[in-house]
Amino acid sequence: MAAKLKDVAARAGVSVRTVSNVVNNAPAVAPATRERVLLAIEELQYRPNLAARNLRQGRTGLIGLAVPEVSSPYFGEIAELLIDAAQHRGWTVLIDRTDGTAERERRLLEGSERHTVDGMIMSPWSLTPEELGRHSASMPLVVLGEQETGGTADHVAIDNVAAAREATAHLAGLGRRRIAAIGLQPQLTNGTAEQRAQGYREALAAAALPAEPSLVKTVASLHRAEGVRAMRELLEAGPRPDAVFCFSDELALGAVRACHDHGLRVPSDVALIGFDDIEDGRYCVPSLATVAPDKPQIAERALQCLADRVYGRLGSHPARQVTVPHRLVVRESAV
Amino acid sequence: MAAKLKDVAARAGVSVRTVSNVVNNAPAVAPATRERVLLAIEELQYRPNLAARNLRQGRTGLIGLAVPEVSSPYFGEIAELLIDAAQHRGWTVLIDRTDGTAERERRLLEGSERHTVDGMIMSPWSLTPEELGRHSASMPLVVLGEQETGGTADHVAIDNVAAAREATAHLAGLGRRRIAAIGLQPQLTNGTAEQRAQGYREALAAAALPAEPSLVKTVASLHRAEGVRAMRELLEAGPRPDAVFCFSDELALGAVRACHDHGLRVPSDVALIGFDDIEDGRYCVPSLATVAPDKPQIAERALQCLADRVYGRLGSHPARQVTVPHRLVVRESAV
DNA sequence: CAGCCACTTTGCAACGTTGCATGCAGCGTG
DNA sequence: CACGCTGCATGCAACGTTGCAAAGTGGCTG
Numbered sequence: 001m002a003a004k005l006k007d008v009a010a011r012a013g014v015s016v017r018t019v020s021n022v023v024n025n026a027p028a029v030a031p032a033t034r035e036r037v038l039l040a041i042e043e044l045q046y047r048p049n050l051a052a053r054n055l056r057q058g059r060t061g062l063i064g065l066a067v068p069e070v071s072s073p074y075f076g077e078i079a080e081l082l083i084d085a086a087q088h089r090g091w092t093v094l095i096d097r098t099d100g101t102a103e104r105e106r107r108l109l110e111g112s113e114r115h116t117v118d119g120m121i122m123s124p125w126s127l128t129p130e131e132l133g134r135h136s137a138s139m140p141l142v143v144l145g146e147q148e149t150g151g152t153a154d155h156v157a158i159d160n161v162a163a164a165r166e167a168t169a170h171l172a173g174l175g176r177r178r179i180a181a182i183g184l185q186p187q188l189t190n191g192t193a194e195q196r197a198q199g200y201r202e203a204l205a206a207a208a209l210p211a212e213p214s215l216v217k218t219v220a221s222l223h224r225a226e227g228v229r230a231m232r233e234l235l236e237a238g239p240r241p242d243a244v245f246c247f248s249d250e251l252a253l254g255a256v257r258a259c260h261d262h263g264l265r266v267p268s269d270v271a272l273i274g275f276d277d278i279e280d281g282r283y284c285v286p287s288l289a290t291v292a293p294d295k296p297q298i299a300e301r302a303l304q305c306l307a308d309r310v311y312g313r314l315g316s317h318p319a320r321q322v323t324v325p326h327r328l329v330v331r332e333s334a335v
Numbered sequence: 336m337a338a339k340l341k342d343v344a345a346r347a348g349v350s351v352r353t354v355s356n357v358v359n360n361a362p363a364v365a366p367a368t369r370e371r372v373l374l375a376i377e378e379l380q381y382r383p384n385l386a387a388r389n390l391r392q393g394r395t396g397l398i399g400l401a402v403p404e405v406s407s408p409y410f411g412e413i414a415e416l417l418i419d420a421a422q423h424r425g426w427t428v429l430i431d432r433t434d435g436t437a438e439r440e441r442r443l444l445e446g447s448e449r450h451t452v453d454g455m456i457m458s459p460w461s462l463t464p465e466e467l468g469r470h471s472a473s474m475p476l477v478v479l480g481e482q483e484t485g486g487t488a489d490h491v492a493i494d495n496v497a498a499a500r501e502a503t504a505h506l507a508g509l510g511r512r513r514i515a516a517i518g519l520q521p522q523l524t525n526g527t528a529e530q531r532a533q534g535y536r537e538a539l540a541a542a543a544l545p546a547e548p549s550l551v552k553t554v555a556s557l558h559r560a561e562g563v564r565a566m567r568e569l570l571e572a573g574p575r576p577d578a579v580f581c582f583s584d585e586l587a588l589g590a591v592r593a594c595h596d597h598g599l600r601v602p603s604d605v606a607l608i609g610f611d612d613i614e615d616g617r618y619c620v621p622s623l624a625t626v627a628p629d630k631p632q633i634a635e636r637a638l639q640c641l642a643d644r645v646y647g648r649l650g651s652h653p654a655r656q657v658t659v660p661h662r663l664v665v666r667e668s669a670v
Numbered sequence: 671c672a673g674c675c676a677c678t679t680t681g682c683a684a685c686g687t688t689g690c691a692t693g694c695a696g697c698g699t700g
Numbered sequence: 701c702a703c704g705c706t707g708c709a710t711g712c713a714a715c716g717t718t719g720c721a722a723a724g725t726g727g728c729t730g
Contacts, residue, residue, distance in 0.1 A: 004716055015680050020718060028678060050451050051395060052716035054386035055685050062429070070418065071411035071614075080406040083432050092451070094397070095430050097418055116385050116427070224618040253618055260620045279406075280615050283559040283588055285595045339686060350710050355688060363708055387686035390715050673729085680723070686715105693710070700703085 003044035012040035023048060063091050063306060064120040066108050068100035072222070072250065073278035075123070078144070081299035082121065089307055091118070100125035100188070109135040119306045125190045133319075140309030142302045145192055152319055154305035158293045158326040160192055164199025165206075166328050167273045167291050168245050172207035174334065176243035176271055179204065180215040182230045182255060183222065183247025183275075196247050196275070215241055219251065227254020228261075235262050242270060243334070249274035249281045249290055256288070256333065272333040286332035293326045338379035347375035358383060398426050398641060399455040401443050403435035407557070407585065408613035410458070413479070416634035417456065424642055426453070435460035435523070444470035454641045460525045468654075475644030477637045480527055487654055489640040493628045493661040495527055499534025500541075501663050502608045502626050503580050507542035509669065511578035511606055514539065515550040517565045517590060518557065518582025518610075531582050531610070550576055554586065562589020570597050577605060578669070584609035584616045584625055591619070591668065607668040616666070624669035628661045 005023075009016045014033060021029050022037040029037075040046075054060045065082055067075040083093045094117060098104040105127045109120070119140035124132060132143060132153050141153040171179050181200045185193040197216065204211050214237060217230040227246060231254065234241055246252035252274030259270050266272055266286050274281060274290040281288030301322045340358075344351045349368060356364050357372040364372075375381075389395045400417055402410040418428045429452060433439040440462045444455070454475035459467060467478060467488050476488040506514050516535045520528040532551065539546050549572060552565040562581060566589065569576055581587035587609030594605050601607055601621050609616060609625040616623030636657045 005718095006716080016716095017680055017718080018678085021679085024718080030678060033678080049390070049716050051386050051389035052685090053718075055384070055390050055687085055715090056717045056719085058685075060386060069415065070405075071408065071415040073406070073408065073411075076406035076408075076411040079430075080404065080432065083405065083430065092429060092431075094427060095414075095418065096427075097415065224614065228618065253615070257618045257620055257622075279559065280588070280619075283563065283592045284615075284619055285592055287592075340688095341686080351686095352688080352710055353708085356709085359688085365708060368708080384686050387715090388688075390685090390717085391687045391689085393715075671730105675728085676726095678723100678725075680721105682720090682722105684719090685717090689712105689714090691710105691712090693708105695706100695708085697706085698704095700701105 002049075003046040004049065005046075007044055008037065008040045008046050011044060012037045059118050059310075060116060061091055062094050062117045063310075064094050064096055064108065064117040064122075066096045066098050066105065066120060066122040066124075068098050068123065068125050070095060070097055073280060074248070074250075074276045077278065077295055078123075078299065081296055082303065085299045085303040089303060091303075098122075098125070102126035102189075106131065109139070109141070119310045121302050121306060125188045128189050140306055142305045142309075144298065144302060145190070147191060147195075147321065152309075154302075154309070154320045154322065156298055156302045156305065156322045156324060157192075158298075158324050160195035161199040161202070163275070163291045163293075163326045163328075164196040164245065164247075165203045166199075167275070168200045168203035169206065170289075170328060170330065171243040171245060171271055171273060171334060172203060172209060174243070174271055177209060178212075178215065178239065178241040179209065179243045179245060180217065180234055180241035181245050181247070182217045182219060182227060182234075182251050184216055184218040185220075185222075186218055187220070193247055200245055214238070219247075222248040222250055224250050224254035224257070227251035228258045229254075231255035231258035232262075235259070235264070240264075240270070244270060244272050246272065246274045249276045249278045249288060252288055252290070252333070253280060253284060256284070256286070266333050267335060271335075273328075274333075277329060281331070289331045289334035290329050291326055292329045294324050297324045337384075338381040339384065340381075342379055343372065343375045343381050346379060347372045394453050394645075395451060396426055397429050397452045398645075399429050399431060399443065399452040399457075401431045401433050401440065401455060401457040401459075403433050403458065403460050405430060405432055408615060409583070409585075409611040412613065412630055413458075413634065416631055417638065420634045420638040424638060426638075433457075433460070437461035437524075441466065444474070444476070454645045456637050456641060460523045463524050475641055477640045477644075479633065479637060480525070482526060482530075482656065487644075489637075489644070489655045489657065491633055491637045491640065491657045491659060492527075493633075493659050495530035496534040496537070498610070498626045498628075498661045498663075499531040499580065499582075500538045501534075502610070503535045503538030504541065505624075505663060505665065506578040506580060506606055506608060506669060507538060507544060509578070509606055512544060513547075513550065513574065513576040514544065514578045514580060515552065515569055515576035516580045516582070517552045517554060517562060517569075517586050519551055519553040520555075520557075521553055522555075528582055535580055549573070554582075557583040557585055559585050559589035559592070562586035563593045564589075566590035566593035567597075570594070570599070575599075575605070579605060579607050581607065581609045584611045584613045584623060587623055587625070587668070588615060588619060591621070591623070601668050602670060606670075608663075609668075612664060621667035624666045625664050626661055627664045629659050632659045 005016045008019045086093045121142045123144040143153050143155045145157050219226040277290045277292035340351045340354050343354045421428045456477045458479040478488050478490045554561040612625045612627035
């Protein structure tokens with residue numbers, strides 16, 4: 001049987017309340033008493049019962065992280081950074097997988113988690129902005145990768161339009177004339193893909209290149225397999241593109257694979273730029289040019305926002321929109 | 336203010352206890368009453384307070400997953416599968432990162448988590464078998480990727496010796512004569528690398544190939560960067576190997592990169608086999624031959640073991656050793 | 671020496687839930 | 701008709717912790 005406050009109190013010859021004060025580093029405890037209590041705690045291997053503490057305080061020390069998938073490199077890296085940032089603040093992260101479906105995203109916000117976590121960080125794919133705003137009333141919520149939606153959910157994202165514009169402009173600057181884009185996701189309410197598409201179009205216009213609809217490919221997911229499929233379709237369709245801007249590194253890695261299968265060389269025949277700066281891209285052959293969001297800062301700012309809400313430092317202050325910097329990383333696939 | 340049992344009871348005109356019975360699907364509730372209560376629950380949007388329930392029952396519905404790193408592809412995929420398997424059993428997974436350090440692994444087992452999770456699944460890198468066995472007494476523990484250690488921790492792993500033997504034998508079967516190995520990790524107590532090295536040596540012996548110590552490279556981690564470094568050292572050292580067995584796909588991907596940088600072609604100059612069957616390996620160029628552990632089964636069996644311990648179906652039954660199947664997946668890098 | 675103050679320590683109650691034991695009908699049986 | 705039994709509903713207590721308010725202790729001042 002695990003030791004509880006009462007046991008420690010008995011051993012140290014003080015009241016339960018005093019032990020609690022020691023455990024919580026309350027100031028009003030005499031040094032000698034504190035010593036004695038700490039000794040007893042050590043001897044009995046006392047560990048606070050979090051369930052009881054949570055029940056009493058109404059806080060759990062847990063925060064939820066809801067991402068479409070855990071095993072994708074991008075979300076894996078984000079999760080890792082968030083876990084670190086949470087640890088610094090004494091929080092533990094509880095990861096949930098939504099598959100990007102509206103139903104699971106909704107259930108997480110409405111549902112069973114409500115008393116389990118103090119707040120939530122979500123990267124939504126399918127929820128409408130209205131829904132996000134509505135739910136943020138009942139639980140502190142930070143949204144990743146989206147623009148402001150109204151409601152009280154804070155938002156942390158990079159400037160996707162600018163990032164896409166820079167990537168596309170870089171390809172144009174290499175002298176490429178038929179620049180394709182892979183990654184539009186019309187089935188998702190998530191505005192990210194649309195923003196990137198807009199940046200792509202803006203850059204084409206700025207370079208006085210025509211915007212050919214046939215060069216923009218939609219995908220069902222951001223995985224490699226979809227990159228392979230989309231690139232293959234581009235190559236088989238007609239005059240082939242000489243550059244491709246992919247909305248994720250995984251798509252780009254699939255696209256590289258497809259080029260290789262068609263006997264094309266990257267970047268001499270087709271230049272490629274991805275998005276996310278996942279680790280694979282730094283070591284694959286050829287190494288992958290990409291747009292690198294400042295992930296550590298995304299994690300840090302998201303937790304900062306969440307902490308402000310959970311501890312009520314903001315009250316019902318309106319939603320904040322945090323824009324995190326990014327940079328274009330040029331590597332072998334686009335030189 | 337969130338609704339609680341008392342509020343629902345008042346609304347439905349029954350006692351608190353009856354509402355609790357409905358919520359828990361207890362049999363002794365009249366259908367009409369159940370209807371009325373369910374209606375009230377719906378109207379008030381009642382959700383059970385888990386902290387209170389946990390306090391009362393002594394169970395939390397959470398299980399811990401302690402892995403060295405979340406963002407590595409292998410652990411990401413394992414985490415994803417475990418989250419699924421846990422969900423089927425009504426558990427939520429709480430992920431912790433150990434960095435593979437003994438100190439953090441120890442702290443997770445001893446420490447603060449003790450009242451937070453019902454049990455733990457850990458992939459240890461630095462803890463001694465004795466420590467693992469000792470801690471499993473106080474909390475249900477399932478160990479991934481290790482052989483039995485004594486104590487009451489269950490173990491789930493593949494047969495690493497056999498797997499490494501098969502991979503190496505495949506390379507020998509291609510007619511390769513100088514087969515190197517990358518991935519020994521003498522700094523870890525984790526026996527996995529040593530088992531793979533043993534399988535490698537056994538296969539060399541079976542093929543009547545000499546075991547050259549200079550062809551076995553140790554690494555500081557299983558990441559791509561270490562694969563690059565180790566491969567580079569092999570290539571610069573002397574007569575170059577014509578095949579390499581890497582103890583992880585990430586190491587192998589780094590090794591491919593290093594070969595490419597040296598102007599060597601894979602597999603014609605150097606054949607490569609990795610380990611883990613991560614998604615990258617299926618799409619990279621060349622695609623990566625690998626040893627594929629049956630990951631879904633690893634997750635399923637691990638949760639099965641944990642459930643048996645948590646619900647006491649085993650009592651203090653001695654540790655179980657579960658061996659999960661694997662298979663060799665031949666791809667472009669080793670044909 | 672009484673009175674006040676600062677510093678420590680304490681007891682009580684409550685957080686929301688469920689285990690246990692018991693109450694209360696209504697029905698069938700002897 | 702009395703009795704026991706079954707099916708359903710209830711009340712009380714407890715899980716381990718912390719907020720609150722108050723009590724105790726000692727020293728210092730007037």
